[in-house]
Amino acid sequence: MPERFIYLDHAATTAVREDVLEKMVPFFTQNYGNPSSIYNIARTARKAVDAARETVAAALGAEPEEIYFTGSGSEADNWAVAGAAYARAGENRGRHIITSSIEHHALLDSCAALEKQGFRVTYLPVDKYGLVDPAALSGAIREDTSLVSIMYANNEIGTVQPIAELASIAAARGILFHTDAVQAVGALPVNVRESGVDMLSLAAHKFYGPKGVGVLYIKRGTKVNRFIHGGSQERGRRAGTENVAGIVGLAEALRIAVAEMEKNNRKLTALRDRTIAGVLKAVPHSILNGHPVERLPNNAHFAFRYIEGESMLLLLDMKGICASSGSACTSGSLDPSHVLLAIGLPHETAHGSLRVTFGVENDDSDVDYLLETLPPVIQRLRDMSPLYDAR
Numbered sequence: 001m002p003e004r005f006i007y008l009d010h011a012a013t014t015a016v017r018e019d020v021l022e023k024m025v026p027f028f029t030q031n032y033g034n035p036s037s038i039y040n041i042a043r044t045a046r047k048a049v050d051a052a053r054e055t056v057a058a059a060l061g062a063e064p065e066e067i068y069f070t071g072s073g074s075e076a077d078n079w080a081v082a083g084a085a086y087a088r089a090g091e092n093r094g095r096h097i098i099t100s101s102i103e104h105h106a107l108l109d110s111c112a113a114l115e116k117q118g119f120r121v122t123y124l125p126v127d128k129y130g131l132v133d134p135a136a137l138s139g140a141i142r143e144d145t146s147l148v149s150i151m152y153a154n155n156e157i158g159t160v161q162p163i164a165e166l167a168s169i170a171a172a173r174g175i176l177f178h179t180d181a182v183q184a185v186g187a188l189p190v191n192v193r194e195s196g197v198d199m200l201s202l203a204a205h206k207f208y209g210p211k212g213v214g215v216l217y218i219k220r221g222t223k224v225n226r227f228i229h230g231g232s233q234e235r236g237r238r239a240g241t242e243n244v245a246g247i248v249g250l251a252e253a254l255r256i257a258v259a260e261m262e263k264n265n266r267k268l269t270a271l272r273d274r275t276i277a278g279v280l281k282a283v284p285h286s287i288l289n290g291h292p293v294e295r296l297p298n299n300a301h302f303a304f305r306y307i308e309g310e311s312m313l314l315l316l317d318m319k320g321i322c323a324s325s326g327s328a329c330t331s332g333s334l335d336p337s338h339v340l341l342a343i344g345l346p347h348e349t350a351h352g353s354l355r356v357t358f359g360v361e362n363d364d365s366d367v368d369y370l371l372e373t374l375p376p377v378i379q380r381l382r383d384m385s386p387l388y389d390a391r
Contacts, residue, residue, distance in 0.1 A: 002320030006366045009322050010206075010298060011155055011183060011357035016249065017208040023252045024210065027245035035242050036233065045244045052251035056215055059258045060200070061191035068216045068234045069247050073182040073203030074106035075227070076216035077149075079238070080178045080199045081110040083224035084147050085119055088176065091223070094144030095119045100132050101342040103151050107180055108338075111149075124150075129291040130159035130343050138169050147176045152184035152200075156339045156355060157290030158299025160188065167196035176222065182206055182214075186257035187265070187296055198222050202254075204246065208360075209253030213246030264360050268298040271358045271367055275300045278371040283378055289340065289353070298358040303345055306388035307352040307381040315377045321370060325353045348387075 016024075033042030035049050050064075057064040070076045081097070089095050099111055101123045111121045122140045124132050132150055141148075148170045153160045163179055170177040178199040184190055185200075186207025192200055200217040204210055218224055218237075230239030257264075280286055285305040304312070309325040316323055325337070336350035356370070382388040 002318060004369065005320045005322075006362070006369060007322045008356045008358060008362070008366070008370065009324050010359040011158075011296075011355065012324055013205045013211065014208045014359060016205075016210050017253060017256065020209060020249050020253045020256070024245040024249040027248055031244075035244060036231065045242075048244055048248050049242055052247045055251040055255050059254045060185070060217060061193045062217055063220065065235070066192075066217055066220055068218060068238055069242060069250075070214040070216055070238065071212060071240070071243070073180070073201050073206075073214045074104075076201035076203075076214045077104065077106040077180050077182075078110050079216055079227035080201060080218075080224070081107060081147065081149055082114065083227050084176050084178065084199065084222070085114055086225045087223040088146035089119070090225075094142075094146035096122070096142050096145045098122045098124060098137065098140050098145060098148045100124045100126060100150050102126055102130055102154055102156075102339045103149070104155055104180055104182070107149055107151070120144075126342055128343050129294075130154055130157050130289075130339065131291060131294070132161055132166065134162060134165050134169055137166055141169075141173055141175065145173070145175050147178065149178040149180070152179045152181040152190070153188065153296050154290070154339060155183045156337060157301045157343070158183075158296040158357075159291045160184070160294045160296065163197065164195045167198075171196055183296060186254060187261075187298065189261065192217055192219070199224070204250035204253055207253050207257040210246045210249040213243050213250050215250070260360075265297040267360070268358050268362075271362055271364070272298055272300050274364070274367050275356060275358075275370065278367065279374065282371060282375045287345075287349070289343065289345070296357075300356045302354045302356075303340065303349050304352040304354065304378055305349055306385045307378055309352050309354065311381055312352070312354060312377060315380070316373065319373045319377070321373060324355045 031041050031044040033045045035046040053064045053067045056067050115121055124136050126132055150161055150166050152163050167177040176198045179197050181190055181200050182203045185202040198219045203214040226237055228239045233239055279302055287303040289301040289303055336347050340350035
């Protein structure tokens with residue numbers, strides 16, 4: 001067993017906070033009624049869902065009736081893109097969608113599925129930092145453009161997009177704007193009114209809430225087709241018995257994340273910046289990926305030449321360090337990250353990537369251990385590489 005355990009993959013998921021779990025437990029064991037029923041424990045469950053909806057709305061600057069609970073952030077992305085695309089097409093508002101080349105696969109695969117149904121999709125390029133150029137968005141809009149979807153903050157390299165500016169470009173042309181804010185909510189101040197978005201996706205397990213529950217914000221008056229058919233839950237727009245315990249946990253975790261954001265971000269930013277400086281100094285041929293300033297407060301993403309990333313992660317795991325090379329949703333793929341290729345990294349460099357994402361439980365001793373452990377791991381792999389020349 002390794003001498004210590006350090007979890008540095010909070011972009012993949014987080015542990016459920018103890019105080020969040022305490023809020024959830026009664027809805028597993030005592031107040032387990034179906035919110036659609038009429039007896040007392042069902043009414044208790046319904047009140048809890050309604051209260052959670054109000055809490056989430058307040059955190060996002062939305063109205064409670066604009067909040068729809070889903071089974072995940074991926075479901076919210078799928079619903080937003082497919083639901084809006086089909087609704088707009090049904091009104092003869094166009095069948096052209098614009099997104100970026102660095103979206104999560106929940107978005108990219110949804111767009112690919114729509115392309116098979118006759119929709120057209122434009123995938124905007126990004127610069128070397130992973131930023132979408134607002135001028136490129138403006139230039140890509142056509143008469144038949146019905147929807148734009150650009151993620152708020154990238155799940156791999158941490159770059160934060162100018163969402164308000166991008167959304168305003170779409171709004172000026174009467175085009176719906178959706179943002180995948182799964183990595184942003186709980187980490188950044190997100191207000192749907194100030195950003196001007198029509199739809200927004202989030203997931204509880206990114207901010208110390210439970211897995212298996214998410215939210216799709218749909219601005220009042222926005223027409224989006226149903227994604228899951230069946231019952232009349234979520235005001236007739238998303239069928240399925242509500243995950244009451246999960247919804248309660250999501251709301252409580254989000255409330256705490258917003259309340260503690262300023263304090264936590266000071267700590268996380270300091271850990272992130274110290275890691276970035278230390279790795280770039282200690283490891284030759286290392287590259288910081290993502291924007292140097294406009295990035296998530298807990299995200300440090302590197303590429304190391306002359307090594308293979310999976311071997312690096314396995315060696316780090318043997319030392320008790322949990323990290324990743326990119327999205328947890330694509331970790332089983334042998335292909336290099338589409339995000340890293342999109343920002344211009346060659347295949348062989350993209351294969352040697354490392355994503356470190358801090359959480360509130362991490363401290364300076366964790367950075368010390370990472371900076372002590374990582375350089376010799378990389379050197380060991382380079383010494384075995386036929387491509388590496390120490391000279």
